[in-house]
Amino acid sequence: MIAFEKFGQHQPLNRQAERYAREGVPISLSTMADQIGAVCAVMRPIFDCLKAHVFAGERVHGDDSTVPVMAKGKTDTARIWVYVRDDSPFGGKAPPAALFIIHEIERRASPTTSEILHWHPTGRRLRRI
Numbered sequence: 001m002i003a004f005e006k007f008g009q010h011q012p013l014n015r016q017a018e019r020y021a022r023e024g025v026p027i028s029l030s031t032m033a034d035q036i037g038a039v040c041a042v043m044r045p046i047f048d049c050l051k052a053h054v055f056a057g058e059r060v061h062g063d064d065s066t067v068p069v070m071a072k073g074k075t076d077t078a079r080i081w082v083y084v085r086d087d088s089p090f091g092g093k094a095p096p097a098a099l100f101i102i103h104e105i106e107r108r109a110s111p112t113t114s115e116i117l118h119w120h121p122t123g124r125r126l127r128r129i
Helices: 002-008 013-022 029-055 113-119
Strands: 061-071 074-085 097-104
Touching: 002 013, 002 029, 013 029, 029 074, 029 097
Parallel strands: none
Antiparallel strands: 061 074, 074 097
């Protein structure tokens, strides 16, 4: 339920902890964060499989948007990138897929070419369109 509230309902963990405490079920924020970390670790192989599938496509489309990100005492801005594979208009048989990756703007606005090539399972060169 904690993971669904965080990822499905976009409820920050601190708000969830406050709500659970009001309902008589005190759960510490660190315990909730540990649970989210465990969920992410379990889901990592699925993410890696999806990433490999998306970047194995003949054509990979990418776009980005800025999104607000909660930080301690303020709201920062980050950039979320979506990479889409859909070869069906070109006669491809593989299923379409989308991969979302977030980058904090303070680090840099977009992934580097070496990161993109690292993400691609074959290491082949990706062209900018």
